[in-house]
Amino acid sequence: MTSKCPRCTKDVFFAEKVSSLGKNWHRFCLKCERCHKTLSAGNHAEHDGLPYCHKPCYGTLFGPKGVNIGGAGAYIYETPQPSSDCPPEGSPTTPWTTMQVTRNQYKVPPPPTRMFAGETSLCPGCGKIVYFAEKVMSLGRNWHRPCLRCERCKKTLTSGGHAEHEGIPYCHVPCYGILYGPKGVNIGNVGCYIYDKEDLEQTEIPSQNYVRQKEIRNFVFCLVFSSFFTYCLYKF
Structure with a gap:
């Protein structure tokens, strides 16, 4: 059974259909509502049941201001201009019309924007x-890319490439090591440790007899080697 294309309202046959937003479209009718670029099923954004390309149209129209979308370049979002068919609002000298009163009385906030990947969420960094x-x-949450930063030095972090303490991200070196690393570790120089006084007292100190015996062995070895060298020198 054929269905109607939402764009051109003509019949869509099986060989030419593409399914998206719960409807069947002609392949070339599935276009961005703003720039009219041809889209593919599952690879576009949606707002109020209309398809949009992710970049730049959806970001320009409905994205948050000033956010660098996906790291591919900064978008400068334009302030929406009032529609030309909307009558001007009333003023102290101009009475309100019936249309204006009705529009403002029943105006409700729009529902949260939905994407194909699921519901939107709030960034823990900027809210x-x-x-x-x-x-x-x-950390089990969704962040803006520039908002995922070390809590101490504010360096931008990558997902899975940072430490965490009480749900707050930190860079591994040096911030997490300085704040929460083992006491006495010289952060940044691998293998170099600064021990506390208690650690030094607990370190085993070689006995004086052992040191004395080692000095005697070294002296005897040097004496024997010197005698052998002198013998060989005069013999040959």
Whole structure:
């Protein structure tokens, strides 16, 4: 049984259909609502049931301001311009019309934007919404890429490439080592340790007899080697 294409409202036959957003489209009718670029099923964003390409259209229209989407370059989001068919709002000298009163009375906030990867969530770093194209997952939460930073030095971190303490990210070296590493470790120089006084007192000190015996053995060895060298020198 054929179905109607949401774009051109014509019949969609099996050989030419592509399924997306729960509907069947002609392959060339599945386009970005803003730039009209042809899209592929499952590889685009959606808003109010309409398809959009991830970059730049969805980010420009519905993304958070000032966020560097996916690390591919900074987007400068434009402030939406008021529609030309909307009548101007009333003023102290201009009475409100029936249309304006009705529009403002029943105006409700839009529902949270949905992406194909699931619901949006709030970034632990800035508290703003994280969209699919800009998110990075770490510590079981979704972050904006620039917001995943070391709590101490503010260096940008990568997912799975950092330490954690009480749910807060830290770089391994030097911040986590300095704050929570074992006491006395000289951070940054592998194998070089600065021990506390108690550690030095517990270290086993060689006995004086052992040191004396070692000195005697070295002296005897040098004496024998010297005698043998002198003998060979005069013999040959």
